[in-house]
Amino acid sequence: MSSRSTPLDGKPTQCVGFLLLDQFTLISLASAVEPLRMANQLSGQELYRWHTFSSGGQPVWASDGVPITPDASWDKPGVADTVIVCGGVGIQSVVTREHITWLKALARQSRRLGGICTGSWALAKAGLLDGYECSVHWEFLAAMQEAFPRVSMSASLFTLDRNRFTSSGGTAPMDMMLHLIGRDHGRELSAAISEMFVYERIRNEQDHQRVPLKHVLGTHQPKLQEIVALMEANLEEPIDLDNLAEYVDLSRRQLERLFQKYLNCTPSRYYLRLRLIRARQLLKQTSMSLIELATVCGFVSTPHFSKCYREHFGVPPSDERAGSEMSRRPAVLAIAQPASTRPLSALEQARNESTFASVRMSERT
Template sequence: MRLTPDVPAPERIDFLLLPRFAMVAFFSAIEPLRIANRIQGETLFEWRLIGRDGEPVVASNGMTLAVDHALDEAPLAPSLAVCASFEPEATIDQTLVDWLRKRAAAGCRLGGMDTGCFVLAAAGLLDDQTVTLHWESLPEFRARFPGIDAVESLYEVTPEGFSCAGGSSSIDMSLDLIRRRHGRELAERVRDQLVHDQGRGPASRQRDPAAPEDPTLHRALALMDANLESPLEIRRLAEELDLSWRRLDRLFARHLGTSPQRAYLARRLDHARRLLQETRHTVMDVALACGFASASSFTRAFRQRHGMTPSELRQRH
């Protein structure tokens, strides 16, 4: 999953499956690559599965998956994704640590899926990197490895490595890889085949905020939060809720004391503030992740909401 676009096809990616790995994250990473091969009519990506002893590996859902190689016989690939989920540290021993270190020393780019970064961090392979994990595991990871910048984003791709939060975020990371290697048009065609909603950037949120008590208001805010990068028109929002525009206005006025437009903008700008504080994404990346087409309009709205520019907030943190 290198950043440079001049990687010859087929690009080879290894997946290390650890016991109780998250199968949904693994398959979500593989399927976009398979579909890209089919659409293009040639093998753009190849993948191999690695297990510790070469025996089938049991996933967190109880299903087993056969692998291609054991650790001691697996050939070197340019990239390796460590797939884990529950209790990732239970699988760590000196044999695995040494194997991962040898891969890194040989030039293999390492990444973690779901909780895979626990394993890479225990091997000392994530120093001075920005990584992400499933939100549920972030507090424990930060406590165990305070020197590693762990953020709550969907995925991270850096010159040093890559990581994703698991679940459907694996789709977004693979779509990003396809886009960087083979262009936006192919990535969009793959996304359409997956019936995946608009492609999310790495700075997108992993989860929704706490829900309000009113179920209709909850649905309205959930729709807003699901469309931060490409905000819905308020008329479209009302149609999705099967409400008139006036009823939607009254709903927000009664419960939040504001209009839907202002509430939507506030949520986008509050999300932007969290991203600026908790990630290293550029101001422009954060602006795009929050539905702003230009840095100037983002800066102006951000100052009105938070009393300072995005750059000033960054300097304080």
């Protein structure tokens, strides 16, 4: 990467390129780009630059019918050290041999590569996710698992695995970019960006997509779907597994076989996971005490709840809450610098915003 500036924290300006595929989702692109813009605005420095690419530099139609004219043709990616593929509808028919050849060339140049929404399909098709963990929109999870057995698929909102960055669709790319910005320039900046976007909290890699069970099972196994619905409706007072089986006219052994075959876990493990996910939501979004959380999520005691929580999420619930509260603290504001009258770049345009340079960037060694 060639940089023309170095922010006060000593790190060179990073340039991110976005490859727009036909029928890409506009909300995913905006969710990835806007945090970069706001990082510049709030820091008052050019921390990031970004460019869009397409085949031949031709206009690309988003999935909502909006035409986008990219900045450049994809044969000139030298301005970016990170390239993120923006996918969307009909990704299997959109990725061409030329896309694959181009992405492989970038990988040989040791570029960091990413995909948002269904963009990771293109990377997997090029063999660039073999041996990596990967996220994709839940609608394509099953298809990618079948098509690319060497790729470790994850239901997480986003996944950062070495030099591969992948996320699901919608607003999930924002969480991924906020995480990267926080890692590069500090948590205070990413928290301030979240506040500017009225984003309640920055989700992390442990947050999973809500994958509809009907999508996983299709129209098959209605009894399994009914059992899961019963579990979800009875988190505070969990139903005994024998009773669950009886409700749908199955034996307990048949119930266990169904869960192992279609959900790769025991019924009790699945039930526990539902309760812990609910506890995590309440922990981050409410001020309920740990005792109250344990009770409403069906745990017999607070120590038992804390033990299960730590085993599942890798962090005690008390530490999880402390981290969540930290991310919601208001950023320390600095005196805004004078606005520029010559908006020649994204950074200079940001000078006209009242929040320009409102977050201090501490100098790092």
